Amino acid sequence: MRVHEKTLARSISYHGFGLHSGAEVNLTIHPAQAGTGIFFRRVDLPGQPEFKAAVSNVVSTVRCTALGLNEEVKVMTVEHLMAALHGLGVDNAVVELDNCEVPVTDGSAAVWVRLITEAGLVEQNRIREYLTLPGPVWVEERGAKLIALPAESFSVSYLFTSDHPAVGNQFAEYAVEPEVFAERIAPARTLGFAHEVEVLRKQGLALGGNPEIAVVIGTEGYLNEVRFPDEVVRHKVLDLIGDLALVGRLKAQVIGIRSGHHLNHLLGQQILATLGNSR
Known part of the structure; x- marks a missing residue:
């Protein structure tokens, strides 16, 4: 079945602060013409x-995915917004912002889902293009693995492993469809270990972090209420969807084991290299 591209029916705006920079930022997402793709301005x-x-515009994968032209002209922490746009079926949009980082909102993609849903989508006069794999594509690094298998649609399976007794090993598997994404993936918040906060802040990261925007884990267990028993792995799925959205619309079954932004990016590069695409 041929599917047409979509964009927003109207512009949407949000004011917040960045997770890592701590900077205030105003962000507006505008509709865009068919064939544009997603642009940041x-x-x-x-x-x-x-x-x-x-993928070709990724400038950093340290604790988040940052896109840009160089270190001075970039936008950090794009993955939650990219996941929402991809998961809800937005193909074309221009994201304008007045600082260096996408607002963290509540640490999940739920706010973006709400705003996009309220605005609505319009179908455009262009057939959506999908990327299909000729065979398995995989990457691995320091015990973390990612594999993409040819499939008729896009799905993600993920295994999160932890020695922490309160977290343990968590597995999730989802078909990436708008309703599934909105209800089961988007609300999952980012993970934060309490003992890492000061270390990250000394590195100039997590300056906007607080217990309201993350699943915080201390030595005895969760320090705040979780939205799902497996919220940690659901958020890893969210991040993976957002990072792979930079590749394009895949028809693939993606399986991840302990992967993060860096390995997600490497898989994206490997997929495009396999397809002979320089996106």
Whole structure:
């Protein structure tokens, strides 16, 4: 069945702060013409530079995925917003923001889902293109693994492993469809270990972090109420969807074991290399 591309029916806006930078930011997502893809535009910088949400524009994968032209012209923590756009079926949009990081909202993609749903989507006069794999594609690094298998649709399976007794090993498997994404994946918040917070802040990261926007784990267990018993692994699925959205619309079964942003990016590169695509 041929599916048409979609964009937002109207612009949406959000004011918040960045998880790592702690900076206040105003973000607006505008509809875009068919065939545009997703673009980010830094309206606070001279000339309002913009760049496509693509694997080739990844400038960092340290604790988040950052896109840009260089270290000065970039946008950090794009993965939750990218996951929401991809998961709900938005193909074309321009994301304008006046600082260096996408707002963290509540640590999940639920706010983006709500705003996109309220705005609604419109079908465009262009057939959506999908990427299909000729065979298995995989990457691994330090015990973490990712494999993408040819499939008729996009699905993600993920195994999160932890020695922490309160967290343990968690497994999740989802077909990435709008309703499933909105209800079962998007609300899952980012993971934070209490003992890592000061270390991260000394590195200039997690400056906007607080217990309201994360699943916080201390030595005795969870320090706040979880939304799902397996919220940790659901969020890993969310991150993986957002990172792979930079590849394009895959028809693949993706299986992850303990992967993070860096390995997600490597899989994206490997998929495009396999397909002979320089996106």
